[in-house]
Amino acid sequence: MRATVIYGAGDVRVENVPDAALREPTDAVVRVLRSCICGSDLWPYSSRPASDHPDRIGHEFLGVVEETGSAVSGLRKGDVVVAPFVWADNTCDFCREGLQTSCRHGGSWGRNGVDGGQGEAVRVPQAQGTLVKLPVAADSALLPSLLTLSDVFPTGHHCAVTAGVGPRTTVTVIGDGAVGLSAVLAAKRLGAERIILMGRHKDRTDLGREFGATDVVAARGEEGIAAVRELTGGDGTHTVLECVGLEDAITTAFGVVRNGGTVSRVGAPQYPAVPAGFGVFLRNITLTGGVAPARAYIEELLPEILDGRIQPGKVFDRTVSLADVPSGYQAMAGREALKVIIES
Amino acid sequence: MRATVIYGAGDVRVENVPDAALREPTDAVVRVLRSCICGSDLWPYSSRPASDHPDRIGHEFLGVVEETGSAVSGLRKGDVVVAPFVWADNTCDFCREGLQTSCRHGGSWGRNGVDGGQGEAVRVPQAQGTLVKLPVAADSALLPSLLTLSDVFPTGHHCAVTAGVGPRTTVTVIGDGAVGLSAVLAAKRLGAERIILMGRHKDRTDLGREFGATDVVAARGEEGIAAVRELTGGDGTHTVLECVGLEDAITTAFGVVRNGGTVSRVGAPQYPAVPAGFGVFLRNITLTGGVAPARAYIEELLPEILDGRIQPGKVFDRTVSLADVPSGYQAMAGREALKVIIES
Missing domain, CATH: 3.40.50.720 (NAD(P)-binding Rossmann-like Domain)
Structure with a gap:
């Protein structure tokens, strides 16, 4: 599959990477519908030392469940879901306190063999705790505002x-x-x-x-x-x-x-x-x-997006395809774009 | 009257100073029964540049009301009172929020013509807001614990x-x-x-x-x-x-x-x-x-001291007379004493 990688400052590319696939029974595979570029992605984009070993990048995405592991319940193929910007079991003591960013069994996207969000698909660890089902169709006009539930x-x-x-x-x-x-x-x-x-x-x-x-x-x-x-x-x-x-x-x-x-x-x-x-x-x-436990807030914020009372997706002022992600980084780094959404 | 002054690091003296006397209608004069030395008094005691112009010092005291200005109600001669470690009107917006340390008409002891607490008597500005009446006699065994309501x-x-x-x-x-x-x-x-x-x-x-x-x-x-x-x-x-x-x-x-x-x-x-x-x-x-708005807490903490449930005065492990205050500073600075109480 295609996904975004970063080789160093100013050097973001879209390349072939191994297909997202189940590894653990708690995993799901999500085909990405929308992802986006975060202000925090601009820190490595401005300062990462150049290397032949790129990192995966992107931590905000929503998509459609393709496949679920045997230990995942409550989600099934075809569900539209949003992922918060870290994955977490949502059951440990920290998660129960609303601090999923300190989950005892969680982690970050794009690290340690976990896919980044700016790609065609993502293997989602701890899928049952991480993903939140969205009651919309895959072509909903609400996708940009719903995507903001990932992080921003x-x-x-x-x-x-x-x-x-x-x-x-x-x-x-x-x-x-x-x-x-x-x-x-x-x-x-x-x-x-x-x-x-x-x-x-x-x-x-x-x-x-x-x-x-x-x-x-x-x-x-x-x-x-x-x-x-x-x-x-x-x-x-x-x-x-x-x-x-x-x-x-x-x-x-x-x-x-x-x-x-x-x-x-x-x-x-x-x-x-x-x-x-x-x-x-x-x-x-x-x-x-501190770093926001987005997962803790999604259920609270979702209804007002669904009924149109708030439109946080207005922060997106530029849309690019996955192939054009590098231009999206350029536009955000150059302050030509406020926030770039990626249509996979 | 006699009061403690600091000339520089390691140089604390007890000297004659002008008698405490009413200046504003909102003032009271309090004869000090007990005062004490604060860990924060040790900062100037360790570092104040030497000078011929000493500062008054001490911000924790309780005593007996001697005289009140015409605008002070609720207090009268003979009342035993404790003073929190800043003076404040207790009516401005900050005071009403419990942040008397930011009172719009308050200030610190020992500065700008206001007496310090380590002396025979103190002119108390904004006396009605500052002082809290204590239902005890001037020879109460509870004075040390009640004195801790000033600050510590x-x-x-x-x-x-x-x-x-x-x-x-x-x-x-x-x-x-x-x-x-x-x-x-x-x-x-x-x-x-x-x-x-x-x-x-x-x-x-x-x-x-x-x-x-x-x-x-x-x-x-x-x-x-x-x-x-x-x-x-x-x-x-x-x-x-x-x-x-x-x-x-x-x-x-x-x-x-x-x-x-x-x-x-x-x-x-x-x-x-x-x-x-x-x-x-x-x-x-x-x-x-941050710096504690002691005034905000006195009414809450007082009853448990009066009925003996808590004895915060146990932090005092040495008693000195006003004349011996310099030895009290030496003992606290040398860690021979935990906290020194002064009997005026």
């Missing part, structure tokens, strides 16, 4: 939930990428009173306003902090959703959070340590968030 | 509360100083299932066991982390109460916390940044805590 929308949701967003909460979202915009949508859905979006790409912040942002701040750094403080009577917001992962972003987060408030981060940290010393301590700021 | 016991309690300690929570407490031991007592009081105390001074950890510690780990660093993990089936504990403030301690905290768990810190950070990069992010660890 639950990631924004995780950020808002761990931050404690609710009615009467003021929120700053840092970053106008697909995760930041998803965090805006999640905060709005949770009832946030005010949502200030920090971002400087007008087309993206316009979608942010559509998703629920009440204010947009284009300035960055000290100037951006001052702007958010001015909008909030000098205090900053109760919660800050940090959706970038760069040191500047987390520094800004502590600058715009209200005393006693919470910074939640879902941008994969590209910094070794958090600038949260004595000054942050005096202000009683909480830092939370 | 609510600080341990704040650490446990912000960490989310409750029944079925496992807890690691880092540090066997007075704050760490108070955190043990607070965690026990909140119903923690298991409390592992990391400390290596047997007399202190023995008091920790009396306060509720179920296990003691004397090892530090990597060895200490391994010991806590071994006690917890490899996982670490749900919560970690970091009661030291040194970089080693916060690093250990992330090492012993269970995935999805919470590190709460109340040790004043002596580090510029928190070692919580990508690895901590993948584990969904929350960092919380």
Whole structure:
């Protein structure tokens, strides 16, 4: 079958790989209908050392069950399913606590003999715990929004939930990428009173306003902090959703959070340590968030996508075929595309 | 009147200072019955640059109301009162949220013309909001435990509360100083299932066991982390109460916390940044805590001290007169005393 591999920075190719096939009785094989490129895929795309031994890549996909192992129940050939961005048994203590990213029998896509999501098919370990059946046809117009349940929308949701967003909460979202915009949508859905979006790409912040942002701040750094403080009577917001992962972003987060408030981060940290010393301590700021256990949230978020109340799939602004995945990476890395969806 | 001042590292003196007297209608004057030396007083005692202009010092005291300003109600001459370790109006939005350390009209003892606590008397700004009346006589045997309501016991309690300690929570407490031991007592009081105390001074950890510690780990660093993990089936504990403030301690905290768990810190950070990069992010660890709003907790903690169910005053193991405060600093800095109480 064909699948995407990465040889090094800037070098993504679509190549022949071994066909996805059952290995364990807990496996299923899923033919991919849609997958996509994640902001986090751009980290290896910008920095992976070149090598003759490529890695598989991609961790967001939905598709049709082709085959199930003997220990898999509740799924059968033909079911349309979505996969969260790690696989997990969904029965261990961590999974029961909603932390499937720490599953005792789980793991990541594209590693240790497991297929990546950006390909024709995927062997899904722990299929019964991992996959969520979607009550739609394989040609549903909802597929893009349903695909966001793999990662990007639950990631924004995780950020808002761990931050404690609710009615009467003021929120700053840092970053106008697909995760930041998803965090805006999640905060709005949770009832946030005010949502200030920090971002400087007008087309993206316009979608942010559509998703629920009440204010947009284009300035960055000290100037951006001052702007958010001015909008909030000098205090900053109760919660800050940090959706970038760069040191500047987390520094800004502590600058715009209200005393006693919470910074939640879902941008994969590209910094070794958090600038949260004595000054942050005096202000009683909480830092939370982390890699999102998407699986924990799918059942909660699914109904509103099915009935059209929310359309998180609007973050996709470019569609490519599997063969054209390399151009999709180029477009996202060059900021020509917000988020690229792949039609397999 | 006599009061303690600090001229520089290692140079604490008891000197004549202007008598405490009303300045604002919201003030009260309190004659100090008991005060004490805080672990945080040892930071300037170890590092303050020498100067001819000393600072007043001390932020934990209880005493008898001598005089009240015209705008103070609910307090009168002769009332025994305890002061939390910052003064605050207790009516602003931050105070109503329980964050009196960020009061819009509050401040610290010993600064900007406000007296320090280690003296004969104190002018108390925002007295009505700051002081809590204690239903005891000025010679009550409960004074040491009641004095801990100023700071050390609510600080341990704040650490446990912000960490989310409750029944079925496992807890690691880092540090066997007075704050760490108070955190043990607070965690026990909140119903923690298991409390592992990391400390290596047997007399202190023995008091920790009396306060509720179920296990003691004397090892530090990597060895200490391994010991806590071994006690917890490899996982670490749900919560970690970091009661030291040194970089080693916060690093250990992330090492012993269970995935999805919470590190709460109340040790004043002596580090510029928190070692919580990508690895901590993948584990969904929350960092919380901060300087404790003691005022928010006094009413909750008081009844159990009054009826003898808890005795947080056991952290005091040395008593000095006001004149002997310098020897008290020496004893605490030299680790000969756990915590020193001052009889004025």
